[in-house]
Amino acid sequence: MSVSGRGASPRKRAPAKKATGANAARGGVPAQERELRAQGKKTMRKLLDAAMVVFDKRGFHAARVDDIVKVAKTSHGTFYLYFANKEDLFRALVADVAEEMTSLANALGDVGPDEAGFLELRAWLGRFCDLYDHYGPVIRAWAEADVDDSDWGRMGTETTRAFTGGLARRIAAANKGVDAEIAAVAFVAMIERFNYYNVSRGLRYDRDAMLETLTTIVHTGLFGGARPGKDARR
Amino acid sequence: MSVSGRGASPRKRAPAKKATGANAARGGVPAQERELRAQGKKTMRKLLDAAMVVFDKRGFHAARVDDIVKVAKTSHGTFYLYFANKEDLFRALVADVAEEMTSLANALGDVGPDEAGFLELRAWLGRFCDLYDHYGPVIRAWAEADVDDSDWGRMGTETTRAFTGGLARRIAAANKGVDAEIAAVAFVAMIERFNYYNVSRGLRYDRDAMLETLTTIVHTGLFGGARPGKDARR
Amino acid sequence: MSVSGRGASPRKRAPAKKATGANAARGGVPAQERELRAQGKKTMRKLLDAAMVVFDKRGFHAARVDDIVKVAKTSHGTFYLYFANKEDLFRALVADVAEEMTSLANALGDVGPDEAGFLELRAWLGRFCDLYDHYGPVIRAWAEADVDDSDWGRMGTETTRAFTGGLARRIAAANKGVDAEIAAVAFVAMIERFNYYNVSRGLRYDRDAMLETLTTIVHTGLFGGARPGKDARR
Amino acid sequence: MSVSGRGASPRKRAPAKKATGANAARGGVPAQERELRAQGKKTMRKLLDAAMVVFDKRGFHAARVDDIVKVAKTSHGTFYLYFANKEDLFRALVADVAEEMTSLANALGDVGPDEAGFLELRAWLGRFCDLYDHYGPVIRAWAEADVDDSDWGRMGTETTRAFTGGLARRIAAANKGVDAEIAAVAFVAMIERFNYYNVSRGLRYDRDAMLETLTTIVHTGLFGGARPGKDARR
């Protein structure tokens, strides 16, 4: 879940544009496979982290490579030693997030209508919030980058599908009354966007209150949980 | 809706030359409030419509005045005859949306746990979807514009507050078991984001299936509606 | 033959590179077809002329768009209003040259072994020298640009073929003792490169002396002309 | 050969940092005249060979130190251990070529109008083609490097003068009808450029056919050789 947990995915290279004739044969200059040593890895990390900070503050489009470099305390040239461009770097971050998300989706256990189900759901939602706390900048920027017919769309679609797929199965198991697939999307929509509002706007609800409410809504609305107040669960 | 507590202001292009006397104080606002004749109105509309098309395809930041002008089949010069800049035009669109949204928020009647409540909710959600169908580009662009600290943030916060406020009251009336304010935000989050996924992620669910499911979830989860299947509503 | 004789070939557009997503759909921004008015045409001409000057002084690679713009007394932005980049502009110049060359190649009449043939040849060579005087910068830069597997190679090959083709026919008619095709290439090689040496190096031979000598060599070596001195033509 | 009276010096990259004492006066010439051991010599050779490959593919300006280093399978740092910069390396290659050319120029014996003269000429042209086959990349790059006023111009002028000088004497001896100096330049122009076309323009004539034709043309046109066909030399 931590950024440092990127693991072994050393930039698979974005298709370098502008083949000035010169680099046409170079096969794409920047980071690519290049086995990185300790120092190189450290620098790459600095850049990725810095990018998160900048994306958070400005969003994807408004982020300037210059800003990232400044935050990372490196030079412009160094940036292009590791990434072909802003998009390339972003892709790296997105890959991380997608991975984390997919693994999180599969971490949701059975959610029954009873208290155990409630707690399972709440714990899981807690993890989602943690993830959003950490990767929020990337997730928010993702939506921004994903306009036009780039491949962000595809990545987003795939990730969303993977994420909702895991949840849909749990929902289907617990609730025959709704279209599990649509419900899963609604579920994800709600928690993602709620976190967005929470972080990006002045809302900043107390974590517990927020978790409690979200869990209740989802448990009741999707997993057949007892209606609070009326059924008095606790 | 969709906006955060920050705002956009990147790439402040140098205002180039002089600011001729009068205008200097107005901060450079060319047209806007001039009395427009028939032709003028038509041109302005062409530009607004074109902007929607472009925002839809590219998003706010990536949209170029040039693109808008091309779609509108006008010239660059003409654009600045009607709007001070891209942001100015966008503001006009946002104002429309904000109005529509506020009025929609107030249009939700009482939602009881019974079938009538369900239908009321469903009808209202239908209107929301219609609104999103039409203004989606603006809503999405709004979220994108709202990074960094400009006044988009304020507009967004206000609109969201107005929107959720209306819903919160209905929720509070129907459901004592949840924090109505948080629940309202979750509600809005879900429907806004669901619509976003639906258009942007290539999901494109059938409108009826989607409305049915969303309504069920919200009715059950937030308004004490009967659990479908088990309680067999219809 | 004059630069202004470019005629109606208003930039057929080089395949714009780097599709930032944004201009992907714009179909390539700069000059392209855009119907140009009087002023636009003038500016384009200024740029083309300036480019010739700069290519002459620095060669293709070392030429900076900045230099061209300075010589043309325009702005950087204006340059990109008319050409996608340096290469695009160059392509325009090359197209002109290629056209001139092809038409020149076809202008060579029958060259007999007599004095009339000598004079015909000499006149034709004079025209070639004029052409080189004017378009030298482009021809020289062409060779420089034509390294690597760009399409300069193709253009060069085609033009050379067209040019030598015309000459080969005349040679074949006048001289059965040599491979006319190879001989034509040798012919072209000689006159092109001679002019290059003459212009680019400190040689600067007198035009008449040079024409006289070149004509004699070619007439004797390729068209069966009388050997001067021995056969005493004049 | 191939060079003009100008020279190259574009994009003078700032020498970056300090010039440590001793070196300061030498103008920054790292290695070059260090006594090299076996390994050192091997590395240097690798770099020179690699440079030829790269110059061939890209030309002088477009050649990147990076490319050379990659082909040579060494590192950036190593390059500067042996050469002050790209130009320095190129100078080394050019020196070789200049030497070969000068010695070749002196290797042309008397060329009489008879068969012996024809064969002498043909053999000599064969050697020139061999030389071009081997050093073509350098010769071509030389012409390219020599724009603007550096010392490439001087080197080129000198080499050409030496080269044509030797030929001019032979021509003067055999042919009183032409200006021997101009004729010599024309001769060189033809054979250099023909070889260039042959490799760069994808012509690729058969070596024998090409030699036969070139020899015939030159022998007839410059050395009073019998007109083939008519005078039936063989």
Next chain:
DNA sequence: CATGAATGAGAATTCATTCAT
């Protein structure tokens, strides 16, 4: 000797905005 990493000046390109017609 060798090398991977860092640097930063220079060149290219984009695009909002102004202007003359």
Next chain:
DNA sequence: AATGAATGAATTCTCATTCAT
């Protein structure tokens, strides 16, 4: 009212050269 042309600041990207290990 409308429009084509011009401008130039802001940004991205490249690559020769230096440095620490």
